[in-house]
Amino acid sequence: MPSRPLSWDDVRLFLAVAEGGSVSQAARSLQLGQATVSRRLADMELSVGEPLVTRRAQGCELTAAGERLLPAAQRMAEWAQEAEIRLMRPTHRLEGKVRIAAAPGPAFELLAPLAGHLRQSAPGLQLEVLAGVETLSLARGEAELSLRLERPNSAELLTLAELRCPLAAYASPDYARQLPERPRPEQVDWIVWAPPYEHLPVNQALAAAIPDFRPVFSSDDYLVQLAACRAGVGAMVLAVAPHAHALTQGLVRLALSPGPTVQAELFLVAHRRAAELPRTRFVAEALGAILQDLQHQEAG
Template identity: 45%
Template sequence: MDIPWEDVRLFLAVAETGSLSGAARQLRIGQPTVSRRLAALEYQLGRALFRRSVDGAVLTGVGERLLLPARRMAEWAGEVGRAAKSSEGHLQGIVRITAPPYPCAAFLAPFAAWLAGKHPGLQLEVISSPHQLDLHRGEADLALRHKKPEQEGLTVVKSFSIESAAFASKTLAARLPRKPCLTDIPWLAFAPPMDTLPPNPQLEQLIPGFTPVFTSDNYLVLAAAAEAGLGALPMPVVRHAFAGPSQLVALPVELGPYKRLTYHLVCAKSALDIPRVRLLSDLFVSEMERTIASPA
């Protein structure tokens, strides 16, 4: 029995999001379309793949057996797509990069503006998410991550070690003790589902009973709260040459082992054979090295 890749992709989306609505959002199609195509697939197989309820869709035994082969098929589909793109002779098109919230706002957005002026045919698409996109499947071409990849087939293009400090408004800094302790500072931090990302784990390790004064799942909201004087936010000391102005100042506190953050630029090895991905990664590495060499 031949099952088209698009049907496998739909099955996988429902399985991994846990609902038809989640699959619809991921695949960017309507939920009725997902329901209709899934019903057609189950009719073709003669078996139910999911048990549906108001809480979502749970795999049946048959669905469980299909899950691993479907994931492998998704990885190979990504590999096929990259092989096809590697033969392209032009340097135009979209390159998708995924990263934590801070580098998305502070580095990638201004870098995209610079890129548009230098290479107008090359477009950067930036995805900020608490969940890692699957580079094997081609969900993104490049990723900035805090940890080196362990999966076979992924490679580190470049690693960046960046100094961090606690930043606050001048107004808040003036209200704090001259040499504040970590516990003297009102902290800003991420709310779920972003609370597994820095600075939350670091602050929880450094401050017993850590309780932030304000949380948000959006980095730009946290940055605005810091600018307004609500609290302090740990951020890298360096600023991209194309970043906008900021009134925040670094506080004289020690962040211990978390004074430096490391970002790894990661991709599938075969992605570097795609001309536009190779060009964009080279340009980004060059700009990041220049930024780190010239801290604000």
């Protein structure tokens, strides 16, 4: 048994290290200094009586004791989120923070403009957009809503809206003029995801369509890829999005012959508990209406 009872702060810190994969990532997510996280983790391990993680040059791995603690820590995080929701006072005024996790493209195209709409219709709301490729945990309260590229498979997660649209190749006008009228995929210089995101569908589709596929430029940052595309470095695959904030503005759609067949899917997801909050429901309905309108435009 631990020499002292474990507190929620102890468990929360351990969970941040376990899920972040490193002390530095945990420090960023908890908004603490790296030395503070290391010291508190060491104190926790001293209390437990055995190491919970193995420190390595590239991050941390759970020990056998850490693996035993992880499921209980995850349940504690869910209960903490449940307690927070249950203790919130009901109010008729929409106010407070709603966090939305999303991939970088949808965050830029959909969520930033949504914030402008919410400032007019519900000025008491604060929208916090967490843009990244990783999927955050709604069960543990890392966000209230999520725009995901895959449909959730948990019964505790609700799919509130969805959007499907085709993807196409886009390039700057200057770069497009250098290509044949209907270029083959292997004639194009491609801009794609760099590790650790090379497994994403766009990379896989291009690799399947082009023998010995070698991109001209890659980055782990979506907006860096887009900047390279606009600068004429090459072409990239983007969603065919018929709205004013589309990332394709100023770019030219290439008529590939033939092109890789990839379809974008986007799912608006909430945990059952968070979906009960009026402010979360309001933001979800506003965002769901945008997705539905885009789907109708695409179908038309």
